[in-house]
Amino acid sequence: MRNTVLIPTYRRPIDLSCCLLAIQAQTKPATQVIVVVRNTDQETWKFLQEFDPGNLPLEIVTVFVPGVVAALNTGLSVVRGDIVSITDDDAAPHPTWLAKISHRFDNNNSIVAVGGRDCIYQNNQLEDGSSNIVGKVQWFGRVIGNHHLGVGGIREVDVLKGVNMSFRSSAISDLRFDKRMHGTGAQVHFELAFCLALKKSGWKLVYDPQIKVNHYPAKRFDEDKRQQFHQLAFINAVHNETLGLLEYFSPVQNIVFITWAVFVGTRDALGLIQWLRLLPSQGTLATRKWFASIEGRWLGYCTWKQWDKHQKIFNVVQIPTRKALSSHKVNINE
The missing domain is CATH 3.90.550.10 (Spore Coat Polysaccharide Biosynthesis Protein SpsA; Chain A)
Structure with a gap:
């Protein structure tokens, strides 16, 4: 080959x-x-x-x-x-x-x-x-x-x-x-x-x-910049992950995913529980990450929702x- x-x-x-x-x-x-x-x-x-x-x-x-x-x-x-x-x-x-x-x-x-x-x-x-x-x-x-x-x-x-x-x-x-x-x-x-x-x-x-x-x-x-918190970079990463998963999951899974993402999340895309867990050690940084995560999730959802599927360049x-x-x-x- x-x-x-x-x-x-x-x-x-x-x-x-x-x-x-x-x-x-x-x-x-x-x-x-x-x-x-x-x-x-x-x-x-x-x-x-x-x-x-x-x-x-x-x-x-x-x-x-x-x-x-x-x-x-x-x-x-x-x-x-x-x-x-x-x-x-x-x-x-x-x-x-x-x-x-x-x-x-x-x-x-x-x-x-x-x-x-x-x-x-x-x-x-x-x-x-x-x-x-x-x-x-x-x-x-x-x-x-x-x-x-x-x-x-x-x-x-x-x-x-x-x-x-x-x-x-x-x-x-x-x-x-x-x-x-x-x-x-x-x-x-x-x-x-x-x-x-x-x-x-x-x-x-x-x-x-x-x-x-x-x-x-x-x-x-x-x-x-790697290993450094930058609000826009954080928002972009969460947006991209959200968009990719929403495209892949079934409608029922999307509901489960959005619920989990908002209320639980991960260290790289905070939900409510992750924010509360990191708050004692990271303080205001945890709050900034949480706000950036929520914004990234919302923007990812909007991109997915608004996209005209008949005009996708990325078309499965x-x-x-x-x-x-x-x-x-x-x-x-x-």
Whole structure:
């Protein structure tokens, strides 16, 4: 199978250099490497003019709109590989990354997406821990990530993480990341709606913790600064998560989800109970997070409610169903 690697980048040339060197070192060479660069990103353009790609089949694509969604959609429009593997510019895939990804797709035609573990390094220290529960959306709306902590064997999941996710090109040829995602850079939870649309169409998404990238979270140049509370970034993240879940759930589940979100919530999207729990330790910060959470939930609901389904660019009806492209029964342990 032909492998395309898609890398959105913005103002992180040193990180991008490490990423490209890791792609060069793959045991299974990529047949296409797409780097999507903002038109105003002079730092990256200068780096790429001086970078020697060697035998790397590098293609530079320009994007004129801020945000990871626009960058990825621009990249997807020129993909030629049978598999498109997406990673971040601040990640370095392990040498067997593409080989293991191809093996998973080769073994099962019902699998549309494959993800793996991102080994996060903070201050040159690997973030330790392990989890057997990865990439799941619980019936009432709580999203469990843990992609950086996954251990064990391959398993079916609901959502993958943007730094390490691959898709069967034929199944997503008419699908694009949702332009309704809020934010001007990272657009947190952009993967959620994309993955859940595939899940809703009957496809299988799997996670294999042996498919690894090293992830060195770098500086962001938007409102989301990592590990710091920023009201707009918080609102945007909650909006995006809310929109993705409302699109995926049934009408009854949506009622359950909204009720749970308002009255319970999580540490990243506070409901009433979470606010009361964090209030003693965080004080006014907990209150600011709670107000931002409520606003994000409301805005996400409004976006979902007001959207004209007949004019969606992100339209799940266009996704080929599993039955349309394959009659092969899934066995995630193959």
